Amino acid sequence: MRYISTRGHQDRNTFCEILLEGLAPDGGLYVPEIYPQVDAATLDRWRGLPYAQLAFEIISLYADDIPLDDLKSICARTYTPEVFGSDAIVPVRALSPGVHIAGLSNGPTLAFKDMAMQLLGNLLDYELARRGEELNIVGATSGDTGSAAEYAMRGKRRIRVFMMSPHGRMSAFQQAQMFSLHDDNIHNIAVDGVFDDCQDIVKVISGDAEFKRNHRIGAVNSINWARLVAQVVYYFWAYFRVAPDNGTSVDFTVPSGNFGNVCAGHVARMMGLPISRLVVATNENDVLDEFFRTGLYRVRGRDDTLETSSPSMDISKASNLERFLFDLLGRDAGRTGSLMVDHLRQHSAFDLGDDTVFAQAADRYGFQSGRSTHADRLATIRECWQRYDTLIDPHTADAVKVAGARAEPQTPMIVLETALPVKFAATIEEAVGQVAPRPARFEGIEQLPKRFAVLPADPAVIRAFIAEKLLARVC
Numbered sequence: 251m252r253y254i255s256t257r258g259h260q261d262r263n264t265f266c267e268i269l270l271e272g273l274a275p276d277g278g279l280y281v282p283e284i285y286p287q288v289d290a291a292t293l294d295r296w297r298g299l300p301y302a303q304l305a306f307e308i309i310s311l312y313a314d315d316i317p318l319d320d321l322k323s324i325c326a327r328t329y330t331p332e333v334f335g336s337d338a339i340v341p342v343r344a345l346s347p348g349v350h351i352a353g354l355s356n357g358p359t360l361a362f363k364d365m366a367m368q369l370l371g372n373l374l375d376y377e378l379a380r381r382g383e384e385l386n387i388v389g390a391t392s393g394d395t396g397s398a399a400e401y402a403m404r405g406k407r408r409i410r411v412f413m414m415s416p417h418g419r420m421s422a423f424q425q426a427q428m429f430s431l432h433d434d435n436i437h438n439i440a441v442d443g444v445f446d447d448c449q450d451i452v453k454v455i456s457g458d459a460e461f462k463r464n465h466r467i468g469a470v471n472s473i474n475w476a477r478l479v480a481q482v483v484y485y486f487w488a489y490f491r492v493a494p495d496n497g498t499s500v501d502f503t504v505p506s507g508n509f510g511n512v513c514a515g516h517v518a519r520m521m522g523l524p525i526s527r528l529v530v531a532t533n534e535n536d537v538l539d540e541f542f543r544t545g546l547y548r549v550r551g552r553d554d555t556l557e558t559s560s561p562s563m564d565i566s567k568a569s570n571l572e573r574f575l576f577d578l579l580g581r582d583a584g585r586t587g588s589l590m591v592d593h594l595r596q597h598s599a600f601d602l603g604d605d606t607v608f609a610q611a612a613d614r615y616g617f618q619s620g621r622s623t624h625a626d627r628l629a630t631i632r633e634c635w636q637r638y639d640t641l642i643d644p645h646t647a648d649a650v651k652v653a654g655a656r657a658e659p660q661t662p663m664i665v666l667e668t669a670l671p672v673k674f675a676a677t678i679e680e681a682v683g684q685v686a687p688r689p690a691r692f693e694g695i696e697q698l699p700k701r702f703a704v705l706p707a708d709p710a711v712i713r714a715f716i717a718e719k720l721l722a723r724v725c
C-alpha cells in the first residue's frame with residue numbers, strides 16, 4: 251500500500267515511512283492510494299476473530315511493509331484484556347430498542363484515544379528500533395489526548411514525551427492521571443496560561459526547524475494515519491456484534507470533534523463494510539454539523555469556540571475533514587488544496603452548498619449530522635440512567651441524543667462511547683445527582699504523588715527546559 255497527499259504530493263510513501271510524519275510535505279494529509287476491498291467471504295472469515303486478530307487482519311492491508319509475524323505480535327501485545335479491561339476489548343451492549351453502545355473507553359485513560367494511541371506507541375517503538383532512531387514528542391493537551399499519549403509511550407526507551415497542559419485547568423481526575431506518572435521518559439509541563447497558549451508554544455517549537463532536527467522532535471496528533479487505521483478496526487468489530495449476518499446494514503453515530511473517529515468509519519464503509527449511514531454528532535461547537543447540513547465549512551475563531559460540558563469536542567476546525575473532502579471531490583487534489591488553503595486563508599470558510607457534489611456526502615457516502623447542547627446532554631444522561639439503567643458520559647450523550655433523532659426502525663444503530671462518566675464527574679452529578687462509579691484501579695488516584703514542572707507560557711523557557719532534560723539524559 252502506498253500513501254499520497256490530499257493536496258497532490260505524489261511520493262507514494264509506505265506505511266512505515268509516514269508513521270513518524272504529521273502532514274505531507276505540501277501541507278495535505280496522507281491517504282491510501284486505494285481502499286482495499288473486503289468481500290463477503292472475508293467478512294465471514296473475520297466475523298468470529300478475537301479483537302487483536304481482527305486488528306491484525308485489517309491493519310495488515312494498510313501496513314504491508316511490516317513483516318506479518320511482527321505486526322501480529324504488535325497487535326497481540328496491544329489489544330489485551332489487561333490493558334483494555336475485558337476479553338472483548340470493545341464490549342458492545344444494548345441501550346434501548348434498536349440502539350447499541352460500543353465501549354471504546356476501557357483503556358488506561360478511560361477515553362477512546364487509547365484505542366489508537368496504544369497501537370501507535372507499539373508501532374513507534376518497533377519502527378524506531380528498526381531504524382536505530384529516537385523520538386521526542388512535544389504536545390499540548392486539555393485532557394484526553396495528552397494522557398492517552400503518555401500512557402501509550404511510558405517506559406518506551408526510544409521515546410520521550412513533553413506534554414504541556416494549562417496549569418490548574420484540567421479536572422482533578424485528569425490531572426491526577428497524567429501527573430501521577432513517574433516514568434523517566436514522561437515530562438508533564440503545567441503552563442501558566444490557557445490551552446491555546448500551550449498549542450501556540452507547540453507551534454513555535456515545531457516551527458523551529460533547527461531545534462526540531464537537532465532534538466528529533468515529533469508529534470502524535472490526530473491526523474496521523476496510523477491512529478486512523480487503528481480506529482477502523484472497531485467499526486468492523488461492532489458491526490459483527492450487532493448485525494446477525496453480513497447482509498445486514500447498520501448505522502453509526504459518532505461523537506465528533508476533529509473528525510478523526512468518524513473518518514475511520516468512512517474508511518471502513520469505503521472498504522465495503524455494510525454501513526448505511528454515518529451520523530456525525532457535535533456539541534455547541536457545530537462546525538461539522540453546519541457543514542453536513544448546509545455545505546458551508548466555517549472555521550471558528552478563538553472567541554467563537556465555546557467551552558462546553560463535552561470538552562473533548564470543543565474544536566474550532568475539524569482537522570481530519572480534509573480526508574473526506576478529498577474523496578467527496580472525486581480525489582481532485584487541486585480542488586482540495588484550493589479549498590483548504592486559498593479559501594480558508596481568504597475567508598476562513600468555503601461553501602459547497604451550491605455544488606452538485608455536496609449532495610453526495612449524504613447520498614453516496616451516507617453522512618448525516620446533528621447537534622446537542624448542554625441541556626440536551628443533561629436530559630440524555632438522565633434519561634439513559636432512569637429508563638435504561640445506564641450511565642453515559644457527556645460526549646456519548648451528545649451522540650445518543652443525535653442518534654435518537656436519526657434512528658430508523660429497520661436499521662440497528664451503534665453509538666460509539668468515547669469516554670467513561672467518571673472522567674466528567676461534575677456534569678454527571680449535575681445530571682443525575684450522584685457520583686459516577688470509578689473503576690477500582692483509579693481509587694484514590696488524586697492522592698498519589700504528582701510529578702510536573704510549572705513553567706511560564708514562554709516558548710523560549712519551554713524550549714530550554716526540553717533541551718536541558720535531553721542533555722541531562724545524554725550525559
Ligand SMILES: *Cc1c(COP(=O)(O)O)cnc(C)c1O
Nearest residue numbers: 394506507508509510511562668
Ligand atoms: C477526542 C474525543 C472526541 C472527538 O473525537 P474526534 O476524533 O476528534 O472527532 C470525542 N469524545 C472524546 C471523549 C474524545 O476524547
